Amino acid sequence: METVKVTAETKATVVPATRKKRKLTADHWFAFSFLLPSIVLIFIFVYGFIGWTGYVSLSSWNSLVPDFSFAGLKNYAYLFSDFRFQADLRNTLVFTILFISVVIILGQFLAILLDQKLRGESIFRNIFFFPMALSFVVTGVVWQWLLNPSTGINLFLKKIGFESKWYTDTNILASLHWGKIEFGVPVAMIAVVIAAVWQMTGFAVAMYLAGLRAIPDEVREAARMDGATEFQIYRKIIIPLLRPITVSVIIIMAHISLKIFDLIYAMTGPGANFVTDVPGVYMFETTFRGNYYANGAAIAIIMLLSVALFIVPYLISSRKGES
Template sequence: MPQTVPRRVSGTDWLRDALPKLVLSPSLAVVLVFVYGFILFTFVLSFTDSRILPSFGWVGLENYQKLFGLRAWGIAIDNLLIFGSLYIVICCVVGLGLAIFLDQKIRAEGFIRTIYLYPMALSFIVTGTAWKWFLDPGIGLQAVVRSWGWEGFAFEWIKDPKMAIYTIVIAAVWQTSGFVMAMFLAGLRGIDTEVMKAAQIDGASTFALYRRIIIPQLRPAFMSAFVVLAHMAIKSYDLVIALTGGGPGTATEVPATFMYSYTFTRNQMGIGAASAVIMLMSIAAIMVPFIYSELRERK
């Protein structure tokens, strides 16, 4: 039988194989240290008596017990539930509506799609600042409408503790709905047109076509949109700070602003770290099942 001669690896071949690893290794090291390393460090701090500076006096679950006994944390969780649920639902409804509108092969589709997507190119700080000016009763919408002669017009949600959280929903939906539209539009363009033509031949109305055939096939897009929006809602900080600063009072306090204030303002680093761990676990509870289902479908 002919014997196989082992291939000799030259220095050039070794360098070609090792070069991608050498190029990526600094980035990998930075990610390991400054992302996962600090996540682990925060997890450790949540079990210590850290206050102004990190300390390693072990207190077990005491910080978590204190955290869930704080009224401010309860308010932050309630606000997150209100904001997150409205944000996800409205973004999905608006995004789906815009995607269906653009899927009708209208003129200037590219231009209109760009307009819808443009808010996503702005930072949440810019969005929050712009909407703060727009909603300010003294210089924004209320002042402009009253200058037109409608003296009785009032829109002071941003100053009302009961309504301020909804101004954050408005600003967040304005910025993100175009991105969700792009996800649904990609899903719509991936649906087999032969199935839709067959349903139309069978006499299906447009409403029935979307309800029974098209929208059910957008399940992956809905799942992706839910994961992205839920993750953005949980870690929302800059939009809240720029728009309301967490106020009036604590009316728009969310877990992210709570974590920052208790860590850097109230000098309760242990409690702040505990709130950060709870936020991380919430995001993981959303991301892990989604990733698992995606990997399972691929297999």
Template structure:
């Protein structure tokens, strides 16, 4: 009897604590969901909800204020009809042309320059600890600051040209920022200056992650430095190239503030990118449907770039 009593006495406290332990464990499991719920709801409403709303408006005839009557793809037809007219009343043709020029040069030069700087720093040169933050510093600045700084530097009456004239080189002229045919290239210069250091850091991390034994084995086999980088190092950096391309393409497509701060849109809107077109027509020219259509096209472009990248990253690796 005493044994049974002792057993019951020892089991009773455990039995009493089980409900509270169960409630505590449930609260611990639910706490992350409770904490993340407000931000998740805000993301659903203010990101995906407004994306759907923008797509809806692109199929209406909205002007200054939203119109909820569906009119079909008229906004898209107007947008592309203006593109192929000889004298379009918009700058959509200019915007997509500039996007092609800016996107290609910006991505290509940043990749090439970033890889070169990463290879240079990977040689364990003196002063690497000083050079790294210098290269990375521009990325810490906003596009507004970068645009204003380069606007001062490239202004013919204030920056580089004026300084060289004061030094006696009066034949030097560099008026790209005021030339409608070359103004987009000043945006490329400022963009490359800001992003190449960040790309350098990505490539440097990739280089430092390569197994040194592979490099030593190739050198023992008689591989030259050029062959080493061409046949071993650069192929191993393929994931870094892909990630850098995605980052740069995303920055290029949404580069609105850099264009505004640097060129104010350029002479006659000659420096416009699709993001500038979308803002101008939505909020200044009272063509909300056309602006929404251009925003949807930008979204489709970004999706076409990001989805293949996500697919390559998330797909199951073959065993």
């Protein structure tokens, strides 16, 4: 996605400039020829393969023997009627909402605390930011053991009377019957959200901290002069001023959570009754274990579209902002 963003942005800046001058100078040709190799490569290896995946998703290639006969939307129809994929959609939705909201609230809260000019601020900043340096696989393995019902922190929690089955719990909270599945919040997903939040909050803290630093002191001073309390300053002034940061955090977290694979794969796997399964894991297993290439491609396209739901409005709005 990073690459997509970059090219779209460069296009946005280059195109209006050339139109204004209407004449291409030598400099433009130089710039273009420098860009050419990467443009060609991106077209082949990003857009070309997206197109190929889209083509495969409409074919009947569901065994080891390639079969490119046109199947229409059959693979998509199958997925949406499939128990596992319905569960995946529920899990992704629940995970995305919980993950993003907790990261935003916690990130903002910690950043504001850090902004109080306390001593050793850089130590805390590093502590919060450190989990970001780990890969999701490491996080997954660590939290798998921490939250394992028979080991980990549960031995301690049991003593104080709190028992949870964490990611092995198959209950669905607030469940409604929908399609083939129980729609609601799978309890097991909460364990995964905890691990993901632990890893990604530091990133949100860093972004919010940068945002807080960009707010000039005069604004706060002026508010204090007008008799606003500290709480009011944050509620009415600082937090609204942080909105652009929040939008960026949402975009970045959304594309992580919609595409998440490694954390789930290392930590829980698909889970009993698919309570922690996500489209990424399903795509990998159905393609490379079951040889359902067309079904796997269809899942990939659905994932791409779901990420696009977040990215495209962002690109459009950032383009408007530039022109």
